[in-house]
Amino acid sequence: MSAVVSFLTRRRGGKGWHWTDVVTWVWLVGGLIVMFGPALWLIASSFKTPAQLAEFPPTILPYVNQQATVEGYDKPLTLYTVKMPDGTSRILAEVRRVGIVSQMVDPNAPDEIVKINIADRTPVREIGLATENYVVPLEQNNFLLYLRNSVFVTFMATIITLLTNSMAAFALSKYRFPGRDVVMLLIVGTLMVPLSVVLVPLYSVVSAVGLYDSLWGIILPTVATPTGVFLLRQYMLTIPDELLDAARMDNASEWQIYWRIVLPLAAPALAVLAIFSVVWRWNDFLWPLVVLSRKELYTLQVGLNTYAGELNVQWHYILAMTVVTMIPVVLVFVFLQRFITSGIAGSGLK
């Protein structure tokens, strides 16, 4: 504990708090709250019941009303702290409520009904997790299927992205042919065209080739990424040509040079692209929403959207499933962040 305190109150040295210490502290702690606050609140809220989500002012932690089984009643009854007319307070269980009058019993003396004004009672609450927010979508609302679809799309798209982009990057970095720079410019130029511009023509193409309403219809149009080609090409330019010449002298075919020399050496860049691709495809919403119509094919992001109806938004399910969709991305960042930082620094990309 003292280690934590001394860590949090570390200063730049000297006596007392310099103003830069204060600014740094506020900046870092503020950044921490801005970055992690929403995520933590999301996780905490995902365990709240719908009633508690609607509460104002909102609580940070999820609470549930304490209940007790009282003799003579089939269902468990909710417990309340009640201010009695004589000024004392007792814990009673509510049997039913009529208007502004609540009929209550003492769990220890279940025969006697006490009538209380509802203004005089507050529920007894404890921290509790509404796990049904997770269980219901996963078990009843096909979310496991959506999860499987998302994993399939992300995995296949990433594999194909790595393969095609590295092949394009290999050709663009290691072969001299007329028009090479034009091709490179065209590829990078497509970075300037946002998805919303090509959405309709892309839809026509996908529909025309019969990929509408299939998972491959989401995967294939997204695998050729200009960012990936550019990132890999820049990295492959740093692989010395002499290595390729050496491999050619060693009887290696061009495919073997690509597969056994260039790909292993481009591993750091491939890792970065893999991370990017996983995050992109996992978080993809608009394009799957356009292409998919059968519910069995929904990905997680599209599935989440089904909880937001015109009249009724099921926030508790949305929050819980948002947490589920976050997990893989977070894991990717936790385990591969050193590749991300080194790769991004190396490629000069944001």
Next chain:
Amino acid sequence: MGQIKLTDIDRAYGKLKILHGISLSIEDGEFVVLVGPSGCGKSTLLRLIAGLDQPTGGTIEIDGKDVTKVSAAQRGLAMVFQSYALYPHMTVRQNLAFGLENQRMAKDEIDRRIAEAARMLEIEAYLDRRPGQLSGGQKQRVAIGRAVVRNPTAFLLDEPLSNLDAELRISTRAELAALHERLGTTMIYVTHDQIEAMTLADRIVVMRAGRIEQIGRPLDLYNSPANLFVAGFIGAPRMNLMDVTVTAAGPASVTVEGPGGFTATHAGDGSAVHPGDKATLGVRPHDIVTVDRGGVEAKVTLVEALGPETVVHASLADGKKLVAVLQGQDTSPAGGTVRLGFDAGRTHLFDASGLRVPEVQASPAR
């Protein structure tokens, strides 16, 4: 067998011509060194022989077969690169095996060849390390090993010693010579270092600006350089070259007059030059002696006493520098003057176009 024959090889990149009609015939088992200043096209020529680049004109034959259009892999040659070009993600063993695996060679044959090459090059101890964990000299051996296991018809070496420190370079040079002795395979070696060329080569090919200036055995090049460029390039320290004017040209001797009015006689065939012609007189530093009378008077600027010999830097009347290597421990003081004499039989004379004035057929032996 490792005969390589180049005929009229041209290489151009767009309008820029790198090689101009190179013709060269290399015998089986020969150690040929391509030497020249950087940018002379020697590495390009080696890449053409290797098949990593295509000539824009001319033909390449290996053992009598035209391989001009044959890919690098099919030519049966092995190359050692300046940067070694070891595959950094493979162990030394995998590096050596890569080329053999690509030839679909049997596993035990690969192992046998690697073991043999590793023993020969003393790299057995680090077969399972990666190139990043090796020193420069060790990498060099592995690079040579990768060529040796291939059992090629000829070795192509592109400045293989240039990344080593001076001491290692000398010992590796000796090992390369021993390796050639042992394998008896044709080797083509590219360098810009004329000492490497002199020590290793059976024959030296001196190149400049995409052309072959002279081909010959090391001592032939040293003793009778065909032109001013070869004269200046081969030999260390460099040959002293002085601008002179021909005053008399006889059938067996040419007399020239140099800056400051000194005269010198060159034992050579004077039929190609005429009195009044501009010419260049070349004298190797080791062929200069001090004399009491005659010779050239020069101002000593620096004396380097090396023990067995003394290097004297001097300047002539026209300000041209002259280096003399005198035997023994000469004590000519810097700042003084010294008289230097050239032996008529050991001078080199080049005419106005820079070509060597030929020797008289029976040149006086000394």
